[in-house]
């Protein structure tokens with residue numbers, strides 16, 4: 285897979301707003317979440333904001349790596365698993381948080397560990413949508429989402445190529 289043509293850049297400000305919007309939506313479910321499991325590394329950032337908004341103080345991680353070089357996904361490596369007390373009853377009452385779902389492979393893998401958990405992320409591409417219970421914004425499969433922690437300021441080509449702004 286090469287890097288998709290379309291770009292969806294997300295600023296810190298927009299990310300914070302979208303994470304708050306996700307927290308509002310989760311609050312509206314009236315579910316009592318006893319813990320957050322965030323999928324590292326991308327899930328760490330929304331997990332911090334959601335834990336603050338929903339006052340969830342028990343936070344665990346599941347550490348998986350699959351995109352080894354930029355947009356190319358390889359096999360899934362589990363670097364650290366979830367605490368047994370959270371997986372014991374299938375993850376009932378656990379909120380799983382990630383920044384995005386793309387092919388859905390990461391969420392599907394974590395769902396095998398926590399089948400009864402609620403899965404939430406900010407951004408979703410169509411292939412990943414069925415693996416997620418709550419998300420904020422859908423973008424097309426041929427779009428790459430650029431997160432603020434990966435970005436710097438550079439010149440942007442106009443969308444219609446062949447002229448300079």
Ligand SMILES: O=P(O)(O)OC[C@H]1O[C@H](OP(=O)(O)OP(=O)(O)O)[C@H](O)[C@@H]1O
Nearest residue numbers: 324325326350351385386387388389390
């Ligand atoms: O739906 P999928 O196709 O599985 O892709 C989604 C996953 O890919 C990214 O993580 P990545 O594996 O790149 O690791 P990172 O969070 O450490 O950047 C993103 O943060 C999701 O966790």
Ligand code: HPA
Nearest residue numbers: 351386427428429430431
């Ligand atoms: O669109 C994306 N953006 C950033 N990281 C990702 N990992 C999978 N898809 C994406």
Ligand SMILES: [Mg+2]
Nearest residue numbers: 324325326327
């Ligand atoms: Mg990730």
